[in-house]
Amino acid sequence: MQLLQWFLMGIMFTLGSIGVAYLSTKVKMPWYGWSTVIIGSILVLFGIGWSGASFLEGVAQSGAMALMLMSMPGVLMVVLAYRYFATQIVSKS
Amino acid sequence: MTTKNISQNETANEQLEADLDNPERRTLLKRAAIGGGAVLAAGMGSYAAGKSSVQGVPDLSWPVVTDDFKSFPQRNTVLSYAISPQQMMRHPERNEQFGRLNKNNPNYNFQVQVPGYEFKPWDNSRPGFTQLDHALQHSSWFPPFSTELRLAGLGTPNSRFYSWDQSDVELEQYQFGSEKEASDAIRAAAKLYGAVRCGIARRDKRFDYDPIYDAGITTEMMNSLESQGVHKLRDYKQVAGAMQEAMKEFKVQDRELTWEHDFPFVPKSVIVLAVPMDYDNLATAPSRTSGATVGDGYTKMATLASSIAKFIKNLGFQAVACGNDLGSSVAYGIAAGLGEGGRNNQLLVPGYGPRVRICKVYTDFEFVEYDQAHTWGMTEFCKSCKKCGEACPSQAIDMSDDTHFYYDGEHSDQPGYAWGNHEGIKKFHTDAKKCFDYWLESDNDCGACAAACTFNEPDYWHHWFIMAINPYTPKFIHSLMAELHPAFGYGSTEDPAKVKKFWKTGEGMRVNETNRHAFGAVGKA
Ligand code: SF4
Numbered sequence A: 001m002q003l004l005q006w007f008l009m010g011i012m013f014t015l016g017s018i019g020v021a022y023l024s025t026k027v028k029m030p031w032y033g034w035s036t037v038i039i040g041s042i043l044v045l046f047g048i049g050w051s052g053a054s055f056l057e058g059v060a061q062s063g064a065m066a067l068m069l070m071s072m073p074g075v076l077m078v079v080l081a082y083r084y085f086a087t088q089i090v091s092k093s
Numbered sequence B: 001m002t003t004k005n006i007s008q009n010e011t012a013n014e015q016l017e018a019d020l021d022n023p024e025r026r027t028l029l030k031r032a033a034i035g036g037g038a039v040l041a042a043g044m045g046s047y048a049a050g051k052s053s054v055q056g057v058p059d060l061s062w063p064v065v066t067d068d069f070k071s072f073p074q075r076n077t078v079l080s081y082a083i084s085p086q087q088m089m090r091h092p093e094r095n096e097q098f099g100r101l102n103k104n105n106p107n108y109n110f111q112v113q114v115p116g117y118e119f120k121p122w123d124n125s126r127p128g129f130t131q132l133d134h135a136l137q138h139s140s141w142f143p144p145f146s147t148e149l150r151l152a153g154l155g156t157p158n159s160r161f162y163s164w165d166q167s168d169v170e171l172e173q174y175q176f177g178s179e180k181e182a183s184d185a186i187r188a189a190a191k192l193y194g195a196v197r198c199g200i201a202r203r204d205k206r207f208d209y210d211p212i213y214d215a216g217i218t219t220e221m222m223n224s225l226e227s228q229g230v231h232k233l234r235d236y237k238q239v240a241g242a243m244q245e246a247m248k249e250f251k252v253q254d255r256e257l258t259w260e261h262d263f264p265f266v267p268k269s270v271i272v273l274a275v276p277m278d279y280d281n282l283a284t285a286p287s288r289t290s291g292a293t294v295g296d297g298y299t300k301m302a303t304l305a306s307s308i309a310k311f312i313k314n315l316g317f318q319a320v321a322c323g324n325d326l327g328s329s330v331a332y333g334i335a336a337g338l339g340e341g342g343r344n345n346q347l348l349v350p351g352y353g354p355r356v357r358i359c360k361v362y363t364d365f366e367f368v369e370y371d372q373a374h375t376w377g378m379t380e381f382c383k384s385c386k387k388c389g390e391a392c393p394s395q396a397i398d399m400s401d402d403t404h405f406y407y408d409g410e411h412s413d414q415p416g417y418a419w420g421n422h423e424g425i426k427k428f429h430t431d432a433k434k435c436f437d438y439w440l441e442s443d444n445d446c447g448a449c450a451a452a453c454t455f456n457e458p459d460y461w462h463h464w465f466i467m468a469i470n471p472y473t474p475k476f477i478h479s480l481m482a483e484l485h486p487a488f489g490y491g492s493t494e495d496p497a498k499v500k501k502f503w504k505t506g507e508g509m510r511v512n513e514t515n516r517h518a519f520g521a522v523g524k525a
């Protein structure tokens, strides 16, 4: 089961990096904005990975804490960075 | 290739060319590739760094000892004293002092409580102490009770599984190609027989019990006391009377044995082996339920160590298996690189914490690659974490902020109080008398300090992650980690929910979707 979880996490990290790459073609941000987005995304995925393992081991409280203490701040970081630092790239064509 | 496939490929190529011609798409593809590559590289890098971190680093400074540090006489271990009627007569002041200082009872006596230990009736209204839990605990001790293992568990040397007899050593000695080949072969055999860790240390006299002590009581004597119903008596005067009769009948005579005259050979190496205890079962501590993984561990120790001793003898070398006897299992476990010493005075093994039982094989075989002490920053972590001490119902655990050379807990100012402590080595020093007194009083072998330990973790990646970053985290993060451990739902003790959870772990055993560490892991099979 844990190997399956690794596989799923691999897919999620890949999709995450494509998502950030896509965002980079749509918006402009200073370096600290991008750092916040990338760290936030890693935190979101780390929290999901942690909680997945916690649910597998049957310690749901650990999973819930991981989502609350890692993924939620991660989401906030991404949203806040987007909200305060991002400016739309205007297409030249 | 069919016409349809050719036209599909052409369409795909055209699409790719169109994408590459589109500058926005080209940037996206480039960045996605760079991002994906970075994620892959970071993932592989972290994995490699983590894997190397959990190997630990050699700890050349261990052990830190005083100039006069020497081996400990086994008679002074609390278990040896507590099972010995003759030591009771020789050292009544030990019972008196402990009782007066801790129990407000100068007539306190360890020895008379031992025959009735773990025989109090069950209580079906108390989770962990019901007939179901009682049945499990007593079934786990059935193999040790049927052999001499019960006495071996209390430290009696030269018993059936841990025999000193060397008459079956092969005359021809097997020649290994290299020391590594020899060590690998020993480890392969150990793994086959159920060890989760195996290390080989040089014999170090300072960690051997010297002299070795045999309290002289026998399985026949204990069985006789049981058949008379002495284990059910709660009037200690009657117990004392029955014990005196049994001592006369079985001619109980304790004795001390020396390595030079009594042990059959001069040991050169000590093979140290760890067997796991079940996570969910130990999580129910302190209870009769958790006593089951302890009893089961004693049987597994005996079959493992005796099989390895026999393996060495079959190769033409002398070997004696042992459990708690002959030497300090924790010290040898550290010397063999299996783990570090914890605040709870147990061996903390990466990936298990204190949730292992240790057995050893003394041998004169020395053509091996020796292991050495390693550190993972666990003893350092203990300095900021006192979870075991907080969980200990008898306040037996050292709560000092740092390791030290002498027992300095409660009553350390009383002359002779630390008779059961091996002093002169830098570590935490538990009051084992208080611990064993709690076992006798609560009628189970507790284990709360092992269940509560921050390093007692199930085998999942996030716990290994914590293990891997531990050596690189500062002290204040250690304190935070120790506090978060219970907040995340781990390490609670005296928890009826854990008992309920344990009794559910048999679900799903017809088909098991993972064969990884089914025993000792967590959750359903
Ligand atoms: S086994 Fe129980 S009583 Fe003994 S030191 Fe551990 S927690 Fe304390």
Ligand code: SF4
Binding pocket: B342, B343, B344, B381, B382, B383, B385, B386, B387, B388, B389, B452, B453, B454, B455, B482
């Ligand atoms: S609970 Fe904490 S202090 Fe006690 S042995 Fe485990 S890590 Fe060390």
